Amino acid sequence: MSAFQPTDPNFAARVRASFAKQGVMATFGARLSKVEPGEVVIEFPFSLALSQHNGYIHAGVMTTVVDSACGYAAYTLMPADADVLSIEYKVNFMSPAVGESFKGVGKVVKAGRTITVCSGDVIAVANGTEKVVATMLATMIAVRP
Amino acid sequence: MSAFQPTDPNFAARVRASFAKQGVMATFGARLSKVEPGEVVIEFPFSLALSQHNGYIHAGVMTTVVDSACGYAAYTLMPADADVLSIEYKVNFMSPAVGESFKGVGKVVKAGRTITVCSGDVIAVANGTEKVVATMLATMIAVRP
Amino acid sequence: MSAFQPTDPNFAARVRASFAKQGVMATFGARLSKVEPGEVVIEFPFSLALSQHNGYIHAGVMTTVVDSACGYAAYTLMPADADVLSIEYKVNFMSPAVGESFKGVGKVVKAGRTITVCSGDVIAVANGTEKVVATMLATMIAVRP
Amino acid sequence: MSAFQPTDPNFAARVRASFAKQGVMATFGARLSKVEPGEVVIEFPFSLALSQHNGYIHAGVMTTVVDSACGYAAYTLMPADADVLSIEYKVNFMSPAVGESFKGVGKVVKAGRTITVCSGDVIAVANGTEKVVATMLATMIAVRP
Numbered sequence: 001m002s003a004f005q006p007t008d009p010n011f012a013a014r015v016r017a018s019f020a021k022q023g024v025m026a027t028f029g030a031r032l033s034k035v036e037p038g039e040v041v042i043e044f045p046f047s048l049a050l051s052q053h054n055g056y057i058h059a060g061v062m063t064t065v066v067d068s069a070c071g072y073a074a075y076t077l078m079p080a081d082a083d084v085l086s087i088e089y090k091v092n093f094m095s096p097a098v099g100e101s102f103k104g105v106g107k108v109v110k111a112g113r114t115i116t117v118c119s120g121d122v123i124a125v126a127n128g129t130e131k132v133v134a135t136m137l138a139t140m141i142a143v144r145p
Numbered sequence: 146m147s148a149f150q151p152t153d154p155n156f157a158a159r160v161r162a163s164f165a166k167q168g169v170m171a172t173f174g175a176r177l178s179k180v181e182p183g184e185v186v187i188e189f190p191f192s193l194a195l196s197q198h199n200g201y202i203h204a205g206v207m208t209t210v211v212d213s214a215c216g217y218a219a220y221t222l223m224p225a226d227a228d229v230l231s232i233e234y235k236v237n238f239m240s241p242a243v244g245e246s247f248k249g250v251g252k253v254v255k256a257g258r259t260i261t262v263c264s265g266d267v268i269a270v271a272n273g274t275e276k277v278v279a280t281m282l283a284t285m286i287a288v289r290p
Numbered sequence: 291m292s293a294f295q296p297t298d299p300n301f302a303a304r305v306r307a308s309f310a311k312q313g314v315m316a317t318f319g320a321r322l323s324k325v326e327p328g329e330v331v332i333e334f335p336f337s338l339a340l341s342q343h344n345g346y347i348h349a350g351v352m353t354t355v356v357d358s359a360c361g362y363a364a365y366t367l368m369p370a371d372a373d374v375l376s377i378e379y380k381v382n383f384m385s386p387a388v389g390e391s392f393k394g395v396g397k398v399v400k401a402g403r404t405i406t407v408c409s410g411d412v413i414a415v416a417n418g419t420e421k422v423v424a425t426m427l428a429t430m431i432a433v434r435p
Numbered sequence: 436m437s438a439f440q441p442t443d444p445n446f447a448a449r450v451r452a453s454f455a456k457q458g459v460m461a462t463f464g465a466r467l468s469k470v471e472p473g474e475v476v477i478e479f480p481f482s483l484a485l486s487q488h489n490g491y492i493h494a495g496v497m498t499t500v501v502d503s504a505c506g507y508a509a510y511t512l513m514p515a516d517a518d519v520l521s522i523e524y525k526v527n528f529m530s531p532a533v534g535e536s537f538k539g540v541g542k543v544v545k546a547g548r549t550i551t552v553c554s555g556d557v558i559a560v561a562n563g564t565e566k567v568v569a570t571m572l573a574t575m576i577a578v579r580p
Contacts, residue, residue: 014283022198023294024203027172051168052213058169059231060212066203076331088574089548090235090380090525094400106181109425111383114549115522115576117382135399135407137380137427139523139574141550145423175314232405235380235394235525235572237552239545255529255571259404260377260431262527262570280544280552282525282572284429286405304525314493317462341458342503348459349521350502354495358487376494380525 004038004108004118015040015072016078022068030065032072038108040072045101057097059134062122064137066091069106074140078125081095082142087115089138097133099124106138114142149253150239151247153225160217163192166186175210177217189244192218202242204279207249209266211236214251215263219285221258227287232260234283242278244269251283261285273286294328294398296368305330305362308414312358322362328398335391347387349424352394352412356381356426359396360373360408364430367401372432377405377426387423389414396428406430439473439543443515446511450475450507457503465500467507473543475507480536492532494569497557501526501571504541505553509575512546517577522550525575532568534559541573551575 008014012035019025019032025042028050034041035049042065044050064098067086075084103123120136153159157180164170164177166194173195178203179186187210199201212231220229248268255262265281292413298304302325309315309322315332324331332338342348356421357376365374393413401408410426436548443449447470451570454460454467461486469476478501487493502521510519538558545552555571 021198053166060209088237312489343456351498378527382523
């Protein structure tokens, strides 16, 4: 189904184990809802504890979640002994983050041996309707032992 | 001292009132430590509740804090009735965010009527030594009523 | 066919007239090959006069063409009396720009009254095969008289 | 004088030889005006052959020159057998590029073994006055044989 072939058949377990170590994901009430080769989705509920000054979700909170989604999307395609780190990203915020819950969707655009380019979207879910409120373009690096 | 002249003499009170409404800043234990025309600094302590998978501060957490610092730096120069929003930003992560505490430093590069460009740094403080671990280039917009 | 409705029915003529004034497009031998609501394609041939140090097309040349494609994609949806300017963009370079010709494809992601977000791709055409070699995320502004 | 120590004492000759191979620099009438460890400046004159639709220098042309300045700034610190490539960059355009000549100034922010982060400015020179019209944040990679 996916255009990408993982080199490590245990990629999903590896992503879940790493996600469980990200303290900030627990703080945000975030959970992994999709782990496929080259694509990861993380969801989290609205909370005023994550808001900016107008009561919307803070841009940086959305960034945190979609960065992890992009990083883990890259990580699904990396060898078992590699770690993944974000070199840099850019995010555009297109609409206020209004909704009951949010999804950070990360996808691999180009996977390389060292550098992987990913794109991500943040989707706000409100009254059963989904809306893309932010979009990311990110560069990930595979760190080998 | 500053190269910028605020149009609203109450800019600092306006920034502090807005900061107090950002729920995520309380969640991060963050506080405003400098509010000058065109420059704002926000500090927060290390916490495993803000970590990524290696126990360092998550890239998105650093981004959240330096985004608010940049946004408020822009806000210091805006008229009293304007609100500030992040259109977009890009961040490079240069070193692991290791330290006891962190500073997000936001500075105005170019202030315009509608668009303000800011640069930001995230500084890790460890054993009394400061190190720039991330750098941001951001675009803010003044929203008028 | 398009998800976007232009407000100015003469959008294509407006894009073509503006393109004809961009001196650098003539210097690059570039031509408009598609002008639809929210999408513009610009093509140009390989030339050593546009190369970087390895003989590939320079990253900045690709950027120039896909920036114009994105700007004009935004411009197709703007009112007749507005001008378009690039506020900022970010580009990732994924493969060397090897080919006989190149396409800059610009698409509107979110059109607003003042700010329009676009995404762009640079496609290298070699021996009849197309490959995405760079991808852009850009912010355009409508300037009104 | 510089904070950076080049590993290759012949860095300047290496930069000049590579610059001479960039066909687009000749097309733009650009020349290297400074090559120091971690900092490179490239200058070019105004030409309508490099313009956008209002007769200013095209954003992409400025990007081309400041990208080369940043890339060569990184290259000054790389070992003799490495090549430099741009992974990605982001540029903000702050003022129209009006002037008789322009400077692309590239500086190393953080030099690593594989990844180097650079910042750049484009300066317009008009009637003897200099103005920063664009600013870049870029990621360069050292490619080893």
